[in-house]
Amino acid sequence: MGPSTTLAAMHREHYRSLVKLASLLIDDRSTCEEIVQDAFVAVFRSPARLRDESRLPAYLRSAVLNGARSQLRKRQVRSRLRSVDSPVSEVASAEAGALAAEDQRAVLEALRSLPDRQRDVLVLRFYLDLSESEIATTLGIGAGTVKTHTRRGLEALAQQLENRR
Numbered sequence: 404m405g406p407s408t409t410l411a412a413m414h415r416e417h418y419r420s421l422v423k424l425a426s427l428l429i430d431d432r433s434t435c436e437e438i439v440q441d442a443f444v445a446v447f448r449s450p451a452r453l454r455d456e457s458r459l460p461a462y463l464r465s466a467v468l469n470g471a472r473s474q475l476r477k478r479q480v481r482s483r484l485r486s487v488d489s490p491v492s493e494v495a496s497a498e499a500g501a502l503a504a505e506d507q508r509a510v511l512e513a514l515r516s517l518p519d520r521q522r523d524v525l526v527l528r529f530y531l532d533l534s535e536s537e538i539a540t541t542l543g544i545g546a547g548t549v550k551t552h553t554r555r556g557l558e559a560l561a562q563q564l565e566n567r568r
Contacts, residue, residue, distance in 0.1 A: 528549075
């Protein structure tokens with residue numbers, strides 16, 4: 404199986420989960436798809452990354468996380484330049500579905516407000532259900548650091564969500 408065949412198989416296997424990973428950090432689906440495509444293009448342009456196929460999923464996850472963080476930084480800069488503060492109006496709904504959607508938005512907002520490492524570790528752990536060692540490989544950090552970021556991230560989320568109530 405050649406490099407382009409391997410990459411095509413990886414694309415079929417991982418594309419959707421990588422877009423979902425990006426969507427936990429970025430709220431625009433087309434931007435998420437672009438970030439994932441950029442990760443695959445980077446692999447295609449550098450065939451040396453295909454030497455160890457077992458590391459390719461970790462590389463792609465890492466590239467997607469880096470792309471999403473870069474996109475978030477760009478948004479922050481644009482937001483500061485505009486200097487526009489538009490308050491979000493929240494309307495309470497009696498329907499359970501609407502409440503659940505609001506709770507989900509609150510969790511995502513709280514998750515997106517965490518420091519990069521904490522957010523990345525929590526997304527990889529609880530959304531992609533990766534093990535500590537897989538997360539460590541993806542992010543290039545130690546397993547102990549993964550545990551620390553998981554604990555701190557969960558504590559920060561709990562505090563932010565408690566303050567919301």
